[in-house]
Amino acid sequence: MFVWQYLTLLLLITVRIYKAQKCDEFTDLDFHHSLIGTNLEVRLLLYTRAHETCGKLLSHSNPVASPHFNLFGTTTFVIHGYRPSGSPPVWLGRITQLLLARKDMNVVVVDWNYGAANLNYFKVVENTRQAALNLTSFIKTMQEHGASLNSIHMIGVSLGAHMSGFVGAELNGKIGQITALDPAGPKFTGTAPEDRLDPTDAQFVDVIHTDMDSLGFREPVGHIDFYANGGGDQPGCPKTIFSGQAYIKCDHQRSVFLYLDSLNRTCTIRAFPCSSYADFMDGRCLNCEKFGAAGCPVFGYDVTKWRETLVGLPQTKAFFTTNIGSPFCRTNYRLDILTWNQETRWGYITIKLFGDGKDAVATINHKASKFKKYTETQLLAQFDKDLQSVQKVSIKFSTVNKFKPKYKLRVLRIRLKHLERKQRLLCRYDVVLEENEETTFRPLPCGEESNF
Incomplete structure (x- = not known):
């Protein structure tokens, strides 16, 4: 008899342990669900440092029922977008782990896959409103139990960005921050601010645009919009x-992978406020003095260091370029070339830096640059990696001339300035560049007259 009692007790303990350790998973659907359509259901999955990879389903009416939910700490809501395939987002596990690595917080994945999985995109857009009301009700319950709206950060992807805006509007713009990763364009472009995300929806709204010509939103909708x-x-x-x-989703999804890089501190992406991408690429927006010692803002999780400055400015558009894959960051230099050719030359510049056993390349070919006698041409050189020290430099001048004799570009001075790190300017004097041929040299410290 004693053995049976012991076995029963052991079984009960095992069941309780299993229930305590049971993980709640993001809803996994398939194309069949999208084909027939799904009705909205919102599930809130909690991840904490105690359970980084194990979601715990939260009660909408009683968030304090979860012993791991810290009402008085930071809560970050991660909200996905349209899911025509019905499958969970591939980036979901990564973003929760990286957020928790950055800070001890509540990460709440807003699972509205039932409602987002539907071939009828217009129905899914309608569902964002109802899902936002559901989430607003949960946050109000958090407030009633002592949580502060200041400590809430919402990260919304595509439709999830506008959903975050609807929640923020319902809470009178008092939540701490909304981060919008390529806000959806279809059905939102051209609408009034109350029908989409806008800067009044939170105390601070930062946005990244990566697919504005197709699935994303073109116009600025935050305090700072990164392009x-x-x-x-x-x-x-x-x-x-x-x-x-x-082909359909790569540009749109790139916003998430850029943000993951910022969370992972893979590298820092510095962005330059500017009126247009063309002016940025032409090197006309390299002055960041209005941002003080911190310099131009960085894209991603750490943009909050510029929050107070950006909120006090009109809506800011900032631009940067990236590599084709992670690490996405590029390193920016200002390149000045002073020439003494009798005739004006037009062409493109490729410049390489060598040091630390590595090399970094910048190709300036978005348009032909003008090189006029005794006139300094200022260019933005964006290198694929950062070198702590530069021992050698090579530079190539090229044109589109196919049948004419090769040109020479006679250079009085080449000058390089790192735009993200204070270091000695690099110069070289009296160089002749043969068209389409690399000229390699060791840079010299610039004279005092070159400090700019």
Whole structure:
């Protein structure tokens, strides 16, 4: 008899342990669900440092029922967008782990896959309103139990960005921060601010645009709007429809992977406030003095260091370019070239830096640059990696001339200035560049007259 009692007790303990350790998973649907359509259901999955990879389903009416939910700490809501395939987002586990690595917080994944999985996109757009009301009710319950709206950060992807805005509007713009990753464009472009995300929806709204010509939103909708590679086509993404799904979603999804890089501190992406991408690429927006010692703002999780300054400014548009894959960051230099050719030359510059056993390349070919006698041409050189020290430099001047004799570019001075790190300027004097041939030299410290 004693043995049976012991076994029963052991079984009960095992069941309780299993229940305590049971993980709640993001809803996994398939194309069949999208084909027939799904009705809205909102599930809130909590991840904490105690359970980084194990979601715990929260009660909408009683958030304090979860012993791991810290009402008085930071709560970050992660909200996905349209899910026509019905599958969970591939980036979901990564973003929760990286957020928790940055800070001890509540990460709440807003699972509205039932409602987002539907071939009828217009119905999904309608569902964002109802899902936002559901989430607003939960946050109000948090408030009633002592949580502060200041400590709430919402990260919304595509439709999730506008959903975050609807929640913020319902809470009178008092939540701490909304981060919008390529807000959806279809059905939102051209609408009034109350029908989409806008800067009044939170105390601070930061936005990244990566697919404004297709699935994303073009116009600025935050306190600061970052336009990666101009906000449209992203490097490394397919250019033709023959690539299948990747052609449709690669640019749009790039916003998430850029944000993951910022969370992972893989590298820092410095962005330059500017009126247009063309002016940025032409090197006309390299002065960041209005941001003080911190310099131009960085994209991603750490943009909050510039929060007070940005909130006090009109809506800011900032631009940067990226590599084709992670690490996405590039290193920015200002390149000045002073020439003494009798005739004006037009062409492109490729420059390489060598040091630390590595090399970094910048190709300035978005348009032909003008080189006029005794006139300094200022260029923005964006290198694919950062070198702590530069021992050698090579530079190549090229044109599109196919049948004419090769030009020479006679240079009085080449000058390089790192735009993100204070270090000695690098110069070289009296160099002749043969068209389409690399000229390599060791840079010299610039004279005092070169400090700019």
